[in-house]
Amino acid sequence: MSASANSGVGPVRRFSGRSKRVLPGFGLSLGISLFFVSLVLLLPLSGLVVETSGMGWDQFWFTITDSRVVESYKVTLWTALAASVFNGFFGLLLAWILVRYEFPGKRIVDAFVDLPFALPTAVAGITLATLFAQNGWYGQWLAKLGVEVAFTPLGIVVAMAFTSIPFVVRTVQPVLEELSPADEEAAVSLGASDGRVFRKVIFPSLWPALVTGVALSFTRSLGEFGAIIFIAGNTPYVSEVTSLMVFIRLQEYDYAAASAIASVVLLASLVLLFAINLWQGRYLRRLEGR
Amino acid sequence: MSITIDQISKTFGRFHALRDVALDIPEGKLTALLGPSGSGKTTLLRIIAGLESSDSGRILFGGEDVSNLHVRDRNIGFVFQHYALFRHLTVAENIAFGLESLPRKQRPSKAEIRQRVEKLLEMIQLPQLADRYPAQLSGGQKQRVALARALATQPRILLLDEPFGALDAKVRKDLRRWLRALHDEFHFTSIFVTHDQEEALELSDQVVVMSQGQVEQVNTPTELYAKPESRFVFDFLGHVNVLSGAVKNQKLVQGDAWVSLPGNRSEQEAQLYLRPHEVHLARAPSVHARLPLRIDAVSLIGSEVRIELVPEGWHSEEIWEIGMSHNEFAQQNPSRGELWFAVPDVGHLFSGDNSQPKTVDWLYVEAANACNM
């Protein structure tokens, strides 16, 4: 065998220092990532901190506890909650039929689940508003039942549920796929009823993913804007969401107030995000036995 | 090209993967790094390759320090445990990858590369699979392609991480023989990692036994098997029967069992290690040993009959195993539930804290006694 190990043909890379990375591109890729994260994410976030810290506690408190704003928190919270609970049920149902059953059009339904992610929120907004309007395809039937959706908080729930249902389906689906048929077969062969097997065997392995999906759906709903404003009617104290409050303050050129309200929403979302990440990390560790 | 491993240490967090490992790998030999999982053997192999860096110590190839040389420039061949074939390249493209990666000045022409690849494909006896993708190959075929890919750039050092770990028994045996033949033909310096003692003993010129980040013993397979220098090596290399007791009046005693230790005047705790082939069975105790055992199971499969026995009137942590030829078995006809006596021919005595065993040879002692009479 010829050729030499290190007789010095071509550039010979020698390490300096202790860190010896085998794969190339550590400096470059991390450099790009950090530069980007700092410039695109962290710098603007710090701008918000600067703006709010400049306004003084009293004024800050006054702004975020203004009664119209407080009403908007309430509306946002309960509609987001309602929407994510709805999505918990129907997201699970959709995931279940997509994993467990074969039926014509399954691939199409599977593809359509992602529609809310792909469809611009403004388009979703005007579409839902049109559907649920008094003379719309859904609105006219609902009106006969005495249910009003468009221009009421119920419209907010509809918009939120629409935009965030994929979160539940896409988090639950892979877990359902991984469930071992043997556990269920064992339970069924021992004579357990389906309901019992679902509660005792399936649900325990499913619920961490379901909670994650519902929490993601909730977080997304808290911040939703585009789809909501067209259908909500935006009546002060009744159907204004907090994102809209921020937007209104911005239109009034009251940047300080907008920042104060935004910082409340942002804090809530970030806490939720970190909680979800921690939670996911923990249950994944448990499932993988790490 | 010889390899010198000079005081290599490596920690992962709080885990000491390697502690001051020093080792010489002779040129042109096939060396096995043998040890249980977590013994640091794979880490050592990766440090030699340059895929991992050590916290301290040096690696020398043919006397030259390569510790700070990037893996790319060490010119070694490395076969990964799970082959790491490029799944989007064909077999031929996989093999050609190293050659095509050479700097332009050293790179052979396209035609030459094609020729080299063809030769390598013939060497691994798979010329008909040149255009297949890795996913279309069986485990054994993948392993061969991985070897051909590693050898394409003609490295003088070949490193293999658990080369036969993922293969079934039959394929493993074939590949072992093939690798040995390949090595004998080209004589590169090779190191392979394994946890399989049989594989290490059968395939290599030199075995390095590792445990808990340290080298336990280095020797040729024959010497290693015959003269293990520590309890660990003894335990790790095949089955061993142990009589653990106290030395009194030149006898090792535990319960109803004893073995004479002529000339041993120390009085302390000791363990006698006996390989299955170093003991034979008898209906009655011999003059130098009384080891009553009851037969628990008889296994007829294989070139030897393997008999498992349970101590009677004394105890042993593990079951005893004694081998006998089918011929002997037919004559003596030991069967389940019977009480027999084990008679050691050669044994290895570990006494006190001494990690080095002393070999006791009763056949020799008897022969000597017979001469004296």
Add this chain to the structure above:
Amino acid sequence: MDTGHRRVGDQPWVRRTLIGIALLVAMFMLVIPVVVIFAEAFSAGWSTFAGNVTDEYTVHAIGLTLFVAALTVPLNLVFGTALAWSVTRFRFPGRKLLITLIDIPFAVSPVIAGLLYLLLYGRNGWLGGWLASHDVQLMFSWPGIVMVTVFVTCPFVARELIPLMQQQGSEEEEAGVVLGASGWRIFRKITLPNIKWALIYGVVLTNARAVGEFGAVSVVSGNVRGETNTLPLHVELLYQDYNVVGAFASASLLAAIAMLTLVVKAFVEWRQSRPIVSTPEKEVS
């Protein structure tokens, strides 16, 4: 022995009921809305639709939207790939934090995203004041729109790549290094073919979101018709002007992009689920 019933929900009546309910929900929630978009867009006939789509302001909005996407997608492609490479191929302190940070745009309301940029780069902003004194205006013009769009869409490529690259591990790349390949060669020949489909899907998602972003853009755009109006903002303007058919005509273009995204995703998933070629694996490991 009840052989037909081995897993929960296998009985025909349970199956039919569940599928029935789910399909009904999917129909009302997901399918009919898409139908409505196109029905409304064409409700006044083909020629009106054509007129609406070729309207001067609509054409400008389409152009601006495509321009924004054309800047955003390559930026996030580079960033997402670099981030995925650094967090899946190396261990370093703060790695987990970096993975969490990249999720922030998912959790931040688009309006707040817009606000963040406005605060920093607006005329009274921290950097904006300094920029203004140098005659640079980023907000209420196209650079601002690009900036917030980059913010909103930056997780998509990385999110698609990280799980895949983690699962694939770095053994193939290590093998490439041992064989002496340069970093670029390793990336191009080994990594890229392995992540190609996830990368394409990440790009398509980034594009869909970049084209359709509304909340963040509406904060920083200033909504000047024919200047800083993107297609989603244009939809809003028309809708507010009670030009519903016009609004849906523009919306149908965005919906078409969304449908295309779904098709690409289905195709990518089909490609990924399929092994490169069938495997005649005979040996057991």
